[in-house]
Amino acid sequence: MNLLATEIGGTWMRVGWHQHSRPMVSIKIPTPRNYQRGIQVFAAAAHQLCDGRAIDRAIVAVPGILDNDRRIMTGSPHLRTWIGRSIARDLESALHTRVQLENDADLAAVGEAIYGAGRSFRVVGYIAIGTGIGGALVVDKKLVRGRTTFEPGHMLVEPNKDWESCLGGKQLQRRFGSEWKRWTRTNWNWAEQKLAIGLVNVVNMWSPDIIVVSGSVGQHKHLRLNVVQHSVRRQLQTIRTCPPIRRGTLHDLAGLRGARVI
Template sequence: MLLVVDIGGTHTRVGVSIDGQTLGDIKIFNTPQDYQQAIKQISDTALSLSQNQTIDQAVVGVAGTLNVERNSLTLAPHILDFVNQPLKKDLAVMLSTKVYLENDAALAALGEAHFGAGKNYGVVGFLTIGTGVGGARVVAGKLDPEFLNYEPGHRLYSESQLTLEEQISGSALNNRYHLDSEQINDPIIWNQVATDLFLALNKLSETWKPDIFILGGAVSQKIPLENLPLTFKVTLGELGAKSGLMGGLAYLQQLNN
């Protein structure tokens, strides 16, 4: 049995797979801000889903920047208590299995590239716009190592001196307008979000050179893409909240082949 975990800034998703191709049961809960509480809830949920069967391998996507050894977070603005904690080691002990850590947006990119909107494209650029903003580049079905830890959400793409995450993420919109993104219905606000996103995609397209850009995350669902003067292909993801978990399965497939 394989275990896939997606630790986001707001929600954590835990799933299992018998065949390595499809997901079985999935459990979703609010991500605890306390690290010890979080890893206990992840472990308890995983053991419940596995029904005491052996977990052969686990891959965990997590919202933040990983260290070189890919066993701990060095930066995680939305789950601060996770920073510098031995996440890989702790989960390996609690689950009695081999654990692999990866950035959550990178796994979501793999998921869409293998099973979703990017499966017929050679070079996929992926941005997820939710609590934060993350992304990755997938080439021929594999994460581009040159852009691992690139963190597009933490970069400047306009003259505003704000990072993309500070401009268009769910947390930024909440801080600015005191509303969750799904409660914001003013077209002026969403047109500005679309403009900020367009500037970022234009810049990213120069280095990533994707055949297609795929957008994931809850905020992306409300951005009026039809208003953008696009010269490249942009589409919404097809896997929704399961993209990170499906990407975990693709990740393990590549490790085991």
């Protein structure tokens, strides 16, 4: 099967091409703010990768909530011009194949649960901290679906303030500056505290065997997950034990790997 596995993020698009048993090849390009331009750029990258070969199936991950038919994104703080647009239909016209939309964190969670850091665990809680915060739950290598996608980034961690508005990459850069290398240890300590607060809630809600943390913020070398784990364990106290908290191992390819088995 010729599979086009793709991710349209708030900052970057990743387009992957998987042909039968051959290794997947992919390219990464900036995501245009304009919807029509985004569709054009996406389609051009896809055609470049497939090089005239037929696409049997296309899985497209987007950073937001989908309608019940998974054809339209009904909410997204990072791709506002894409909300309510007929993404699946427009891509089908451009790619000449059936398109299935999925939430980006859902696909990345499946990828890490099957091929990455969570592969040895039954219940995998996945948290991605990039431009915003997303997450998903995988049990027995199967994605747990709710009425809509899970949105852990929008749980409240302060009065009238959600986790994403504290810890999302866009908000962190507004608070501390856009250049990571200029952040002080105090800045990273603050981020670690906010991460720990949210993960306490994740443990209490999902009771996972492991929490896999990924995304541009989650993967940053100055974010000390051992410190975060200690804080989570202390805040949980005797309520429940703290599962291991580990970085994802698939990095930018987690969602593309998850698309192969969703």
